[in-house]
Amino acid sequence: MGLGGIILALSVAAVSGAEPPEHFLYQDRSECSLTAAAAGSRPEDVEVRYVYRFIYDREELVRFDSARGEFEAVAALGEPDARHWNGQKEVLENARAAADVCRHNYGVLEPFVRKRLVQPKLKISATEHDSSSQNTLLICNVARFWPAEIEIKWFRNGKEEEDVMTTSLIRNGDWTFQIQVMLETKPEKGDVYTCQVEHASFTTPSRVQWEPQSDSAQSKM
Structure with a gap:
């Protein structure tokens, strides 16, 4: 199970004590920011920042930022989940490893992107x-x-x-x-x-x- 699946399962458990509203939406959003010193930089030389956002009913509740290395509550409603996930070794390890996945993908895609030329x-x-x-x-x-x-x-x-x-x-x-x-x-x-x-x-x-x-x-x- 991926990071999103683990977090979603834990989130459902965390709120299972309350009846959910008729219409609600869980969202997992992940993004990678990569900064290379120069074109063609080796993956290990690229600065990577991975950010994961957990959103419930259009409101961001919890965020993981690889620069911090742990989950943080963005809203009061997200505080129980942030504490719970920070206490789960597997969840934290998966979140921290996501930055390495971004770095790997950079190594795969960068040559294609750098060499691609389309005339205006x-x-x-x-x-x-x-x-x-x-x-x-x-x-x-x-x-x-x-x-x-x-x-x-x-x-x-x-x-x-x-x-x-x-x-x-x-x-x-x-x-x-x-x-x-x-x-x-x-x-x-x-x-x-x-x-x-x-x-x-x-x-x-x-x-x-x-x-x-x-x-x-x-x-x-």
Whole structure:
């Protein structure tokens, strides 16, 4: 029986003296935080923090943090369980060993994650931002890339534009990211705007261009 199963069984025993409400929910939540000094670090050199949370009816009652090495009550209702589990050698050993499982999984998954490269898709869209000033908002959409580290720059006629706006990095939920970098400008005839992207999946920077009156941007890899 795993840690969650042992804790759940003990929890039921701890509250068996009272009739449970008609609708209630037990939740076990576990998470691992891993900090590596550098890419490719050996599993034994990775700092691991394992946190287990026991939740009843949407309220966290008890928490185990590997940094402390014991269960602690988060709410008054969790105090009996925390005391009980801290007194159970097998439960404590399983909880403390979970950090080693995280470290092992890091060793298995890290090479895959580190070597995985997905090239971003680039596209420029333009919208009228301020009709009174005839300004245009150019949006460089950079989508579906991995890893997250990326550098995006705007250029006007070969000169870098510093006054840009950037959205936060968005997780797509499929191990890829997307982001937008926006430039507010007043285009003039003959101007050429370039969105340049540097990413680990490219051997050289990738660029996409936009010109006033152009219906679409032209990609240049």
